[in-house]
Amino acid sequence: MMYIYSEDLEKKLSKKINSFYVLVGKNLTLLNNNQDLIVQFAKKIGFQERIKINVSQHEDWEKIFNFYTQKTMFFKKSILIINFLISMSNTKTMKNIKKIFLMCNSDIIVIVKLNQLSQWFKINILSQTFQNNIDVVHCSTPHSTHLNNWIKYEIQKKNINIENTAITLLKKYYEGEIFFIYKILEILPMIWPNSLITRRHIKKIISNFSSFSAYHWINAIFNCDKKQALYILNIFHKKKYNALILIRALQKKLLTLIIEKRKKHFTNKKILKNKYVFNETRKHLKQIDQNQYHNIFFYAIKILVQIEIKIKKQYSYSIWMQLKKLTLILCTCKKTL
Structure with a gap:
């Protein structure tokens, strides 16, 4: 078993592909990129089928167990992606998770996606079960040294020639927003191929990409x-x-505020590693009307889901009208003086 960061995953995969991968964190860019990277390497060695199961209720466990038990002589090597959308705190969930890990099979590579690792998971799964066949990949938003290492990895991977001052500006402007940094690094070689990327280039692309995040x-x-x-x-x-x-x-922000508002004291700084982000969240919590925030926030999340469904079905102007309406509603969620 190894704990590795995103920038080390490709090197690890090139040496050996394990049976189990646990992707831990809430950064969607890192979660998706690391998942795709594992799938890419797995396909090279014959794992062509990909099955994804979201576990959001108890009935979903049967889909996983049925997948293992319904193998036939025509079964193809498969990649099973299990995305946990439920809490891992109850006993039944813990037992089911252990059961999945015990159903080891050489024809199946399992990618488990979790928001965080519980102490129980570390002790009962990672420390006792298939220790040599599990890799835990950190997919939380990187900061400080880890952010520098991740950016360095992406720059080398994309073969970008860039000045340090340009990197500093990129990190400063999009602090904590890995998606934007990743996208900008992705398009830099397309816009200026075989060129030295300077601070001036980054300023220009930020201006064109968006004046705001x-x-x-x-x-x-x-x-x-x-x-x-x-x-x-x-x-x-x-x-x-x-x-x-x-x-x-916005969904991420709303859920963070809902969780923290339910606590008696806002002291969980561990989930907010960036001091500035912590202070901003605490300030926003103080501004929220205690009596109305619950209904408004959950209504907002419901509207966001509806908009997302509409985007996936058919992109239209009404999406932006709904976002404007939602913006006005949330702007009223303020503590009355």
């Missing part, structure tokens, strides 16, 4: 700055910004 829009909402929030949203609309990015970012 999803964070700026969300910050304006929870600072109850209706004018600024709508202004930023209009810019996103004009520049044909990916609305799904806004939805994901």
Whole structure:
């Protein structure tokens, strides 16, 4: 068993592919990239079938167990992706997880995706079961040294020649937003192939990519700055910004505020490693009306889900109208003086 970071996964896969991979964290960019990387290497050695199962209720466990038991002589080597959407705190869930790990099979590579590792999981699964065949990959938003290492890895992988000052500017502007850093690094070689990327190039691409990020829009909402929030949203609309990015970012913010608001004291700084982000969240919590936040937040999440479904079915102008309406609703969720 090994604990590895995203920037080390490719090197590990090139040497050996294990039977189990546990992707831990909430950063969607890292979760998806690492999953795709494992699948890519697995396909090279004959694992062509890919099955994904979301576990959100007890009935979903049967889908996993049936997958293992319904093997036939025509069964193809498969990659089983299990995405846990439920809490791992109850006994039944823990027993089922252990059962999955005990159903080891050389024809199946399992990728388990979790938000976090419980102490029980570490002791009963990682320390006792298939120790040599499990890799745990950190998929939380990297900071400090880990962020530098991840950016260095992406730059080398994409063969980008870039100045340190340009990297510093990119990190400063998109602090904590891995998706944007990844996308910019992805398009740099396309725009300026075989060129030295300088600070000037990064300034230009940031300006063209977007004057604002999803964070700026969300910050304006929870600072109850209706004018600024709508202004930023209009810019996103004009520049044909990916609305799904806004939805994901706002969902994450709402869930964080709901969880922390339920606590008696806002002291869990471990989940907010960045001090600035912690202070911003604490400030937003103080501004929220205790009596109305619950209904408004859950209503907002419901609307976001509806918008996401509409995007996936048919992209239309009404999506942006719904986002504007939601922005106005959330801007009113303020503590009355």
